[in-house]
Each structure stands twice: as C-alpha cells, then as structure tokens.
Amino acid sequence: MGNIVSIVLTILGALSWGLLLGGISRTVTARIHGRMGPRVTQNFIDMWKLFKKTSSIHHGGMFWMAPMFRITGAICVLLMVPLVIGNSITYNMSFAGDIFLVIYIMFFGCLGMALGAGNSGHPYAVIAVSRGLAQMSSYELSFSIAVVAIAVGLKTFRIEGIVEAQQAGILSWNIFRFPFASAGALIAFLPMQMAYPFGIVLAPQEIPIGPPTEYSSRFLSFMFSGRALFGTAKLILFVSLLFGGASNWISLLVKTFLLYMYPVVVSSVFPRFRTEQSIRFLWFVPTSLALVDLIRVML
Amino acid sequence: MGAVIDPATDPKKTTHLYFGPQHPGVTGNMSIEMWFDGDQVTKAITHVGYLHRAFEKLMEKRLWIQNFPLVCRICVPEPDINEECYAMAIEELAGIEVPEKAKWIRTLVLELARFAVNLMAFGGQSGTLGLHTAGMWGITFRDFVLDLFEELTGARIYHIFIQPGGVRRDLPEGFEGRVEAVLKKIEERLPELDRLVLNNAIFKLRTQGVGIVKPEWIEEYGLVGPVARASGSTRDLRKDAPYEVYNQLEFDVVTETGNDIFARAMVRRREISQSMSLIRQILKKMPKNGPVATKLPNLTTWRVPAGEVYTRVESSRGEYGYYVVSDGSLTPRRIHVRGPSYVHAVPLLERMLVGANIADVSNIMVSLTTCPPEIER
Amino acid sequence: MYCNQRPEKPGVKKGMLEKINNMARANSLWVTAYGTGCGAIELRPLGTSRFDMERFGIAMRPTPRQADVLIISGYLATKTLKRVIRVYEQIQDPKYIIALGSCTINGGMYFDSYNTLNVLDKYLPVDVYVMGCMPRPEAVIDGFSLLMQKIKDGRAQGWKHYKENLDYYRENQKKIITDWDLPDYNW
C-alpha cells in the first residue's frame, strides 16, 4: 500500500517538476534573447488549456495510443530508478530491473510514439519519424557503450549498485572516474532532450513540427506531460549514473536543475544540424569517446 | 502505350509535398510545391499571388500624388525604395528639380531602410536554421532604427516621406545626435552577433557549399543585389548608375566569391557596416540649410506630361525598377513594378531547389530574402 | 466527432469550472504562425525584447492544429481566403480570430480592388478587430488584452457562432471563391 502511494507521489512530483523546469527553461531562453520571458507556471496553464480543448481529429486507434506509449515508457523509467538513496520509500520498483532494462524501456517509449505519429498520415510527421529513428539509433549506441563502460568498470549492472559505488565523495562520481564515457553520455543527452544542434525531429522551419504535427488538444497535453515526465526520468537517470545520485531531496532538485539547464543553454547558441550531419557526428564523436573508456576498463 | 510520366514527379518514386503558404520556414505568404525523392527535391514549382492586391490597376484609378500611399505598400520591409523610385520617375517625366538638401535627406532615409532590412535579414538567416537568438537580436536592433523613422516621418513601417521634388519635412532638431547614438548602440553589440553567427561551426556547416548560385546565372536570369554580389558580381547601382548623392559618398561595393548561402550572409553583414559608414558620412556632409522640397502645382489637377520612363534604384535585395507610362492625364496610364524578388523567387528558386535537401529548402529561400508582395503587387 | 460531418451545435457551459478553464485559455494563447498580409511584419517585433508577447503567455505555433488564435494580418486576397478558411477550420475549438488593420475592417485603401475582400466579417467570425495601417505592436498587444478579457468573460464565442451560422458563411465564401474544391465539413 505504501508502495502504491509512493509511486503515485513520484509520478505527480516528477510531472510537476518537469513542467516547472520547462517553464524555467523558457525564461532562461528568453533572457538570452534579451526578453522577460513567460511566467514559470506557464507550462501548467498551457497544459490545462490544452486538456480542455476539444478535438475532432481522427486518425485511428494507433494515433491515439502514441502519447500513451510515451507516458508508459516514461513512468517505467521513472520507477526503475531510485530517486533518493537511503530513502526506501523512493526506491519504488528499482529492485526489479537493471540499467539495460531501463535503456530498453526508454527506446520502447520513443518507438511507440513514432509508430503512432507515423499513423497520422501527415507527410511531415512521417519524415520526422524517420529522422528521429535514425538519430535515435545513433545516440543510443554511444549512450549504451558509455553505460557498459561504467557498468563494467564498477562490476555491476544494478542502478542501485552504480549509485552506491559513488558515495565516497565528489571524486568518486562516475563523471570523474570515467571522464570519456561521461562525455560521450552527456553528448548523447543533447539529442535525447531534442536540444539543438540535434533538434532535427521538431524542426519548425523544415517540417513543422515533426511527429506531433497532427496532435492537438488532449493528445498534445498528454504528449507534453509525457515529455515532461520522460525528461525528469532521464535527468534522474543521468544524475544516478554520472553525478553520484542524490542523498537528499535538495541535492536531487539542485542536480536535476543544473543538468536540465545544460541542453537549454547549448540550444540557444547553436543552429540545427542536417540529418546526415547529426548522425555522422553522433556515430563518430561520442561513440569514440565512450569507446576509449570501455577499452580502458576492459584492459 | 500509356501516358509518359515525368520521372521528376513519378508518384511511385517521389513524395509530393507543399511548403506553405502556412509554413514557418517560408518567407512571407507564398508556397512551394515540391516532389521529393528521399530527401532530395526533384522538382519545385513556386506559387505566388496570395498577396495580389492589384496595385497596378488601382494606381491607374488614382491621381499621381494619391499613389504614394499605395507604392510604399508594395514592399513591406523596405517601403522607401518604392517611393524613391516612383518619385524619380515623376521627376524625370515632369522635369522637376530636387533641391540639394532633399537629396541628402532622401539618401539618409534610403540608407537607414537598407540598414534596418539587412539587420533583420542577417539575423533571419540563422533564425531559419533554429538559432533564434540571432534572429531576435537582429529584429531588436531594427526596432531602434524604426524609432528613428518614427521621429523623422511619424510612422514605423510605411513612411510616405518622399514626394516628387523633395521630402515632406526637414530633419528634426538634434536628429543627427540620436542617429549616432543608435548606430553606436548597435555597433557595440554587433561583434557579439558576429561571434554567434559567423564564427559558429554549425552555421558554417549548414551554409557553406549549400544553395550555389553559379556566376553564369547572373546574366542569364538577371540576378541583382546581394545574391549576385555573393557570386562575384560587382554590380551596385549606387556606384554604377548613381542617383541622389551617392556619387559624393565614399564606399566600396561589397562582393564575395563564395556563391553559397554563407557568402550571401557575409555580404549582408558587410553591408550593415557599409550602411553605418554611409549614414555617418551623410550626416557629416549634409548641408545645414536650404529648402527640402520644390513647390508643386495644384496636385488635384496636376497632369504629368506624356512619356515613358524606367527608373532604377538599388534596394537591399537588389535593383528595383519602375516602368511608368503617362498619357498626359490626371492619372498614370500604366505603372509596372519590377521587384528583385520576381526573378529570385520564381525562376531562380525553382532551379536552385532541384537537388537540394529538404532541410535546406527554407534555408535557401531565406538566403534570397524574397519579398512576396513585390512579386505579386 | 468525425471530421466529415456537419458540426453539432455546441452547448452552453457555465459554472465555476468553466471560469477556471476560461482563465487558463486567456493566459495561454497560441497563435498560428501564418502571416497572411503585410501586418505580419509587426508580429516579429512583438516577439522580441521590447514588446515580448511571451510574457502574456502568447506563443507562436507552427501548425494550426495546435493553435488557438488565427491572426489575419491585413487584406485578404481571394486566393489567400481559401487557405485561411482551411487553416481556420483545422484549428480545434475553442478558437479565436484577431483581424489586424483597416483593410480587414472595411477594405481600407483597397476598397475598389478586384482581388481583396472588403468586410472580413462576412466570411469568418472575427472576435477582435485592431485598427490602423499597419497597427503598431502596442496596438496588437492591446488587441490581445481585449481578447483575453473577452475570453475571461466568456464572450469570445466566434467559433460557436461560425458553427451555428455555417450556411451563411459558406454561402458567402462560395460566392467569391469560384473554384471551390474544399470539403464542406472539415474540422
């Protein structure tokens, strides 16, 4: 029973934190542009409004399922990762799987979303789905190699184990113990968050605006909440993997906040890659960085 | 035998896509119909006419002077070019002399307009690649210039400031100082914009070698302005066929030889600096006193003598031409406007897009800074 | 429910919840990025630092499916009207129209042109008119705040009106679009 309560609280908390972070990031971007920016609560208002809009678009069942796939994937990832170490109520389901299961579920969420969006019949959505899947397979590669390097180095695939191994002080964080693998993973984090220069999926000037182009009202609001949840889940995963996990709530919030601002700031100063440029970069730079550490660990 | 299928539009091998008119990557209100083979364009057709307001017909119905509010609406970002061109045609037909000071003020207005448009276009080039920061800054800088226009003419966009035989009014007191303050403010921030755009590795990657305009196309299509100058042309009407007081100012024609989008962005960036120097020269050399307009006859009964003339002015997008025919009546017989976008956006764009990547379509289009209202008028 | 049927007449909603919904709607206006006329040039400064519409929750959306507001920025040529009707009908309810400029009010200086409409009101339900040629960004913001007030009070009902009087609007639209090839019911 306590477990269920904690799961519900985790999901709600992650959703609000994700939406709040989104609002803050809009303000940060606006300040870089030299503007005031919206309220930090703007994303909540947008979600509420979208939820109350009517929708008469009909593209079949798969189209409606797509945001659900995304949310399911996000919730699974969220529950697999321990939030705060030492705080047993926030462990949720993290006993159940290991880091590979989490990577698989992350891929699954995006794939389901791609299937649904491809069903909308809009040519821009189809183009964006093919772009997104091509890019996803390239950043997943470098991310997986980085994760394998870390896991092999720490001799555990359990996320709890990876987090516990980093508790000896700041220098025991994986980002210092495995600098190359961490760099590879952090570069792969940018396309995961659809940050520029890798934002080829939601390119408004090229294919306005990619997979969600036909989604509106309630589906769009589900899609946005899925993105917010997924974003938070990824942040927590990265904090656990590279930045020593979180020993209390404040350090969790601070670490996720700082990590979230990294793609936001990078996005503001770069234009987009073209698809093949992005894929070439992702195959080459982060993958070779991650491989350096993997080889080092194997030797 | 069945009907012959054009391989460029074969429905089995190509995807048929429409860009626009509701599309954030298309400049203004026009659309491109395209066929794609994978990521590559095999055929492109531009559709214009969404902004057709029948200016040329309306101008035949109105008095000569009543057309000034109409002509400035032909090109939205840079209206002064139209007023200047139309006023020059009337002056040529009616033999009106423009006072010295009016010429200087006209040149100042034209240069300020070019400055504002280039700021917007330079930022917009990176905005279309997703670098919104530069686009936002560019438009903010332009706003400062629009403030100057507002003080001088009373309007932000449509000024209706130039009239046959001069300009509407003299410069307000202390205007020079305020122009200088704006130039200084923008000059301080420009290096930052340069670092953001021109030194950006990804911007270079996206623009260099993309959207090639071959030098031999310049004469074949009649390309003008930054598009031609980025392909090695040294053609600039301000130098080659000077009007107003451009022959008394010192400047070099900006040319680049890259032929690509980066070269066009570079031309615009260097023209921003050139405009700043020109504005400073104008303010320095401008005569302090003197009339700013010649007296015109009663405008409601003014008959411009019969004749035909073609006048040209260099706008920020290239050469702008007005073909004006008068039959000696109260209203013009025919006015035909030749905007630079006409050739850039219709035949040239259709040719340039073939073989382009889908991601570069709006990139190429924005690099030509097409302005649809001057195509369809 | 489906997009090829005649729209049902929407019911009237009242109560506390609807008030909260209206507050949310008023504070999050998403605009279709479609510059239909020359007024679009003043929408760009509206997004930048001096005017910054994002602080009111107004944002540009690249696709009409996700937008709430359609800005008709100036005169409409008949060729554009066809596209605008299509875009308007793709926006999901509730939706609003802001018409910028004198030429949408009564034709402005193009009153005798053969290709531009004179009174937009006959073809699409306009919620807020902003006058001027062209309206300054401050005027556009003023128009937005008027629209927000109307939404809060529940008076911005142009979309309901369009559904109720669909026959009237269709008749007028078909009168000037000679090659009508749009589906009659398309939502």
Place this chain on the structure above:
Amino acid sequence: MIDKTKKELEIRFPLLKLVREMHNYLHVEVEKASAMDAILMAKTSLGFKTLQLISSVDRMEENLFQMTWILENYNNETTLLISARYPRENCIVPSLSDIWPAASAFEREIFEMFGISFPGNPREGEDFLLEGWKDIPPMRRDFLTEEYSMKLYGERQPREHLDPRQYIGDMVGEWNTPMGQKRKEEK
C-alpha cells in the same frame, strides 16, 4: 556610350522611332514584325544580355497593346527599352522563354493580366497571380475594378463621421452580418 547602340539599331531598323534617350538609357520603338529581330540583335551583338522586365500597356483608344522589353547590359550599365505595338484583338506575341528562362514568369503574368498569348511558352496558362478567374483579364482598361468589387464583395458602408476615432469606434465590425449584429447588441 549609348550612341553606338543607337547607330547600329538605326542602320538595321530604319523605321525605328526614338522615344527617350539619356546618357545610359535608350528607348526605341520598332515595327512589330522586327521586334524579335531587334531583341535578338541587342542580345547577340550589342551586349544586352539580360532581360529585366517584359511589360505591356493597354492603349485601348488606339486598339493596341504596347509591349516593352527592358534589356540591360551589365558590363557598362546601359538600359535598352524596345517597344512594339500589336493589335488588341487576339493579341499574339512571340515568346522569349527559350532565350531567357526568366521570361516565362513575366509572360505568364501578362497572359493572365492582359490576355496576351505567348505561343512557345511551355508553362502558359498556369495560374500565376489569380486563381479561378472567370472575368475578362483584369489589367485591361475596359475591366472596371470598382464595379467588380462592389458587385462581388458588397458595398462599403459610407462614413458618417469625419473624426476617425469616432468613425472607427462606431464602425468597427458592426456590419450587417450575424456577428456584427451580435456585437451591436452587446454594446
């Protein structure tokens, strides 16, 4: 520098009429039969390699269309305008689209606006500026745009006040349309 061009044209076309001459600008009028010859000669031997504009003027009183080709020499910045007059009924003018690719668009526009036909233009008849136009070509002098606009878009309501603020304030959107009536009632 324009003298040489003028001389060579005069030798070749003795019936040539001089319209206007400036130091880098020449406007000549030739017989309609020799118009194409003059243009080709200007392109091949006089260095006017660029076509800037094709324009036409409706001289209804004389029952003529005047065509003007504006050519340009990019090397010494000289402009050459060649005019020719064609009868108004079933006007047919040779196409230049195989010589200059840019000519095709100009000719499409003139076909639409004046009804002048250019046999040889591969894209003649494609919609350019108008869509579904059924009346006589609109740029002809006998097409009356104001009457057409009145008939199609309805009359513009007359102005009752001279003060623009009051005029606009009273008039904005209170048309004789369902939406306008509603606005009036709300007040």
